[in-house]
Amino acid sequence: MNDVATCSLLRVSVEEDRIFEMGDYEGPVARWCPGCGDHSVLAASQRLLREEQLAPEQTVFVSGIGCSGRFPHHLGTYGFHGIHGRALPLATGMKLHRPDLNVFAVMGDGDCASIGAGHWIHAIRYNTDMVAFMLDNHIYGLTKKQTSPTTPQGYRTNTQPHGSFLPSLNPLTATLGVTNASFVAQTAEWVPQHLQATLRAAFRHRGFAFVRILQRCPHYTLSMFIDAVRDPDRVELLVHEDGIRVDGLEKIYQHVRPHDPSDLDFARRLAEEDSDPERPIRLGVFFRDPSRAVYDQIRRVPARSAEEKVQTLNRELDRHAI
């Protein structure tokens, strides 16, 4: 591992074959509200870790603040529950210094697209090799029903009780608009097979995999997705052999649109149309380009021993000698 790591590490044991079970990925029981979409994403993440057999100690989940901020606490991996909007800088630092780690960033919609929007844009451009979840329930839940950037226009909240003033921000078009974006997908917590397949595709992508996960807040936005949950015709699946295809899912969700994820122009059009509340919600991989520059790989430098460093430093000090 040391040959790929930027950070020199002291490894004392040779890793034997280990097989990880679901239990290895479980932490203290989650205390989100019953019916919260976070539960589904947590379960899907744990299944992903098991499927990919990721060593729990080699995996870090990083979060910001909000209901989603608690996510890492319920996993058996390492975690860093940071501050509001700042999961991505923490995750970037980890991956940059320790490319050997599997890094996941978990954010809410306010976390990612409001207070953390600056980091979001630049994380897309850095294209650091990690998976980023945006758990998008269109509302601030933990602080009790304030308007978030993705709250639909007109929706009544505690801060905008006469209805949210502005059209909601579209995280898909925003992400697809950033130079060096390499993976953009949308899924929904109430379609667990699709969620699972999306997380798998995101993890296997080399680069910054942005996954917007639509999810219900049982207290504040249950009604928002009720039609889509009840009526499969309100959902359209984007399918392609390079995208996501789930066996049997098309029997339930019969609106299917073939979309080649390498087609950025068409991805942007599909994403733009997704702003229209009258249209069905689109789930699938909008864009994927594994050839884009990956920041932590560009920046990788060979680790140097202490002896080498001191030797080089002595030469450098000699340049300043008088």
Add this chain to the structure above:
Amino acid sequence: MTTPIETRGEGATATATGREDSAGSGRTVRRLDQHIVEIVSDSGEGAQTCGKIFGTVSARMGNGVWTVEIIPAEIEPPARSPAGASGNRIRLGSSRVTNWGDYTNLVIAFNEQVLVARHRAGALAPDATILLEDMWEEHDDEAIRAEWAVAMEELSDTGYRIIRVPMEAECLEVVDDPRKGKNMFALGMMASVYGRDRELLENAIARRFAKKDDEITRRNIELLDRGMSWAEENLDFGYEIPPTPDETDKVVMNGNQAIALGAIAAGFELASMYPITPASSVSHYLGEIFQDYGGILHQAEDEIAAAGVAIGASFAGRTAFTITSGPGLALKTEFLGLAIMTETPLVVVDVQRGGPSTGLPTRVEQSDLLAAIFGQPGDAPHVVIAPATIEECFHVMVMARRIAETFRAVVIVLSDANLATGVQPFPRPVPRLDWQGSPPDQGAVPEGTRPYEWDSRTGLSRRLVPGQENGQFTATGLAHDEESHVAYDPQINQRSSRARSRKLAVLQSTLTPPEIYGDDSGDLLLVGWGSTKGAIEEAVDRARAEGLSVSSTHLTFLSPLPPGLGQIFGRFGRVMTIEINYSDEPDDPFITEENRRRGQLAWLLRAQTLVDVDCWTRVMAEPLRPGRILQVIRERLAVKGGAA
């Protein structure tokens, strides 16, 4: 401090406009123990290169040297404008020079406008000697001739001795474009005036232009020689600053370079930053060389992210550091709280500038002290240390990383613009293998190992690093127990707060009381911190030479404060801090003992020691002058009926 051995009435015979064309035969050389010379020009005329070579050669000859850059506020200011004054100011001494000194004694000015700028800035000694390019007086452009006349009028009331030098005309004998080479002619004049070693100069020029073709080096040396011989033939004065022979290996650099090299010596492997003056040059240097040490310099999208990246890296491996200045420190505040709460080691370098807000980006101030210590909402104990010299800028990084790791602490290093841009020779550091520290331990820990196993006495706990089997935990900025589980239990919050706070007391228990410069009791004790050390100690030397009972002490640790301060203060009649930050003058309207805002260190010391610590502070956008501090010492002791 200067002791002229021979004088020929310099200053007394000086005229602001009189041309001095005396032949070199009657040259008088004064022997002095220190002198300040500056070369000032429009930016882009090479004054800085000239100053740097002069400083390096002087250091190599065994003189003490302190160089500061004269920096225009704009990147490309208009030519011949006071705002564009650019150059180098070099203080030479017989022995070690610890600060920039008082006022400039000799000026080489490429035009009268930059000279006027330096005059208006109050930078020049009343009897300064000035070597001034005179081509402007009879310039083709009428406007320029008029400007010259106005400037000469402004300078005519001064005691300066202005000597006109046909620099450009002389250079034209050697090169076609005198703008490329006037600096070498000037270097030649300075070399003659101060008796610099020609061979050393030649070597330094050859090194400076090593990347260009030999013809350029040859021509520059020719210009140097022309400047030297012109000065020998036309100047009636020279200075001898006898060097002190010293065989120790030395290096010469500025404080930001020292921080960059110190960071490498300390084993840092990741630095993150966002561009900000005057801190950025640390990253320029690291950007050049850090990769050769397995290091990464990350330029983040903003100051906040720069802190976040460093904390993320520290959490996952080696302690990382971030580099900033005041406005950036403000932005990083919330992240510092997170690092303190999660006990993630982190080093923050704040190269202080004038504030508040954008303030004086290129100028020195020591106004971030209280913000650095108390800036984080909530109780957020952490370490604040300040290097006092350029040499300490190097070594402080080793200490900062060690403290950060040992105590799982945030360490803020307060440098400033004075150290950042000052250039000084100092004993060559000898990097040690153990400074590099061990790579992060990736060995498994026993099952059930807790991430915050706070020792009940010391508050210290072992850090677990991703990759360590059985060590998995989630760090959190929420109140948490030993397992890092979120806890709202009042007992746990009391216990964890105590652990984080206790670490500072444990660190303090390892410190020794600060050394006293001068006698360890007396009438007056000056207390300083950071870059003012050299100026304060020189003022103490000069005051003691006058028979005044004054000593000083300089604090490296600001949080925690070192032990023994109360006892030390008790041995002096009066205690006062000397700082570059704002404080109210006691005699000003509305100012009372109760509402007087004091210097930041004074504030801290009063609170911590219950001693009535006074202060003298200035925010004049420049380092303190030892002569001014000496004046303060005299005033304070006179008030008390002291010797002065």
